[in-house]
Amino acid sequence: MNNYTTVVGLDVHKETIVAAVLPQGYNEVTEKVSIENxxxxxxxxxxxxxxxxxxxxxxxxxxxxxxxxxxxxxxxQHCAVIAPSLTPIRPGERVKTDKRDAVNLARFYxxxxxxxxxxxxCEEEAARDLxxxxxxxxxxxxxxxxxxxxxxxxxxxxxxxxxxxxTAHKAWLRTQKFEFPSSxxxxxxxxxxxxxxxxxxxxxxxxxxxxxxHPAYCTAVNYFRALKGIxxxxxxxxxxxxxxxxxxxxxxxxxxxxxxxxxxxxxxEKVRRGSITKAGNTHIRRVLVExxxxxxxxxxxxxxxxxxxxxxxxxxxxxxKKAQARLHRKFLRMIGKNKLHQVTVVAVARELAGFVWAIGxxxxxxx
Numbered sequence: 001m002n003n004y005t006t007v008v009g010l011d012v013h014k015e016t017i018v019a020a021v022l023p024q025g026y027n028e029v030t031e032k033v034s035i036e037n038x039x040x041x042x043x044x045x046x047x048x049x050x051x052x053x054x055x056x057x058x059x060x061x062x063x064x065x066x067x068x069x070x071x072x073x074x075x076x077q078h079c080a081v082i083a084p085s086l087t088p089i090r091p092g093e094r095v096k097t098d099k100r101d102a103v104n105l106a107r108f109y110x111x112x113x114x115x116x117x118x119x120x121x122c123e124e125e126a127a128r129d130l131x132x133x134x135x136x137x138x139x140x141x142x143x144x145x146x147x148x149x150x151x152x153x154x155x156x157x158x159x160x161x162x163x164x165x166x167t168a169h170k171a172w173l174r175t176q177k178f179e180f181p182s183s184x185x186x187x188x189x190x191x192x193x194x195x196x197x198x199x200x201x202x203x204x205x206x207x208x209x210x211x212x213x214h215p216a217y218c219t220a221v222n223y224f225r226a227l228k229g230i231x232x233x234x235x236x237x238x239x240x241x242x243x244x245x246x247x248x249x250x251x252x253x254x255x256x257x258x259x260x261x262x263x264x265x266x267x268x269e270k271v272r273r274g275s276i277t278k279a280g281n282t283h284i285r286r287v288l289v290e291x292x293x294x295x296x297x298x299x300x301x302x303x304x305x306x307x308x309x310x311x312x313x314x315x316x317x318x319x320x321k322k323a324q325a326r327l328h329r330k331f332l333r334m335i336g337k338n339k340l341h342q343v344t345v346v347a348v349a350r351e352l353a354g355f356v357w358a359i360g361x362x363x364x365x366x367x
Contacts, residue, residue: 008049009105010059011098012068013037019045020102022110024053029103037064039071046075058109060084060101061117069119082114085279120243128240130211131233132283134204141197148190152176155183205233212236220363225308226320227355228327229291238356241284245360254357258285260350276346285349288356292327292349296335299328315362323355 009029011018014037021031035041049055057072057079072079088108108114120128145165152158157176162168173191178184212221212232217239224235248254255261259280265272278285301309301324309317327348334344 005110006049006053006055007106007110008055008057009102009107009109010057010068011102011105012059012062012064013098014064016098017042017045017068018098018102019049020099020106021049022106029106032099032102034098037068042068042071043075046072046077050075050077054078056080056109058082058105058114060087060105066119066125070122080109080114080116081119082109083117086115088113118243118247124240124243127211127214127217130204131208131237131240134201134208134233135283135286137197137201137204141194141201144190144194144197148173148187148194151186151190208233208236220360222308223312223316223359223363224356226305226312226316227291227352227359228305228320228324229294229352230287231308234287234291237283237287241281242360245357245363246365248357248360251354251357254360255350255353257281258288258350258353260285260288260346260353276350284353288349288352289345292331292345292352295324295327295331295348299325313362316359319355319358319362323352327351327355 006024007022009020009022011020016034017037018032018034020029021033022029033045035045046055046057055077057069057077059068059079059081061081061084066081069079069081082105087104105114149164155178159169159172161172176187178187209232212218212235217236220239221232221235224230224238225232230238242248242254242257245254248257252261256277257280259278259282260276263274263277265274309320312320330351331344331348334347335341339347
């Protein structure tokens with residue numbers, strides 16, 4: 001980026017968009033304008049600002065998604081979406097407004113200080129939304145279970161026979177009756193909420209499995225299923241969230257994308273390393289951490305894992321076997337040093353991200 005290109009910083013909200021125009025040849029913003037966030041107003045603004053020369057538009061990723069970017073790109077202009085967590089913040093700046101945000105975006109983008117994110121296609125975004133919807137239902141089911149179990153606990157009814165939420169436990173729940181009508185109605189309301197979550201989850205599970213068989217995803221899903229601790233749903237989450245693993249030039253870049261790398265605040269001779277940054281894709285990070293727990297079990301190939309590995313290329317199998325042996329050793333070694341289980345699992349998940357990246361390099365490129 002140089003001073004010969006006009007840069008327009010956009011602070012995008014549900015109802016309004018604030019634009020700050022940094023013209024070519026200028027070092028300061030010359031125009032700030034607020035418009036409604038609708039296609040007609042955006043098209044009018046873009047056409048006016050690019051009447052004589054092209055411009056570069058930039059805004060932060062957020063709840064409004066990529067519709068603004070797609071519309072501006074459809075009008076023939078470049079529009080970048082940047083990562084909000086990586087936007088520089090001046091330590092002494094205590095005033096934050098929409099206009100200031102737009103001005104800072106324009107300045108930082110021209111200076112090359114902003115990190116652009118990968119813009120998914122509409123089809124990719126739709127595929128990504130389905131596993132995320134399933135995650136939301138899992139959260140809803142957990143809340144429904146908590147409400148139901150805590151209500152029963154207040155009534156002095158605790159199930160201790162077998163594993164909670166198994167077949168026997170659910171049958172026991174159906175037999176519960178209460179003396180007071182209000183208590184019975186509360187119990188039935190909580191049961192309905194739980195049953196609804198179970199029904200929604202069953203539907204989404206089937207739809208997610210169907211998506212995993214789609215030609216665009218089935219090969220990648222099968223490759224990732226060769227890793228211990230990763231099955232169809234986890235593999236699909238990795239695929240639809242990362243989309244193209246070749247956009248990460250090395251494994252450490254993908255690790256940073258997951259937010260599993262350690263933070264650091266060192267100065268002079270003092271070295272301070274903290275917890276993981278969590279500045280990345282939360283969905284991939286969750287899958288990797290869950291898969292890392294499986295490394296605490298003996299390093300053997302189960303019948304299910306052997307079945308999942310059938311048909312995978314030799315290179316993918318070598319990576320999967322190497323990952324299984326190395327991650328199991330790492331888990332045992334860290335536990336042997338009295339590291340907390342949570343710390344150990346995160347460290348294993350970080351290395352697992354490297355093996356996921358390696359397998360991703362063998363996925364055939366989409367035609």
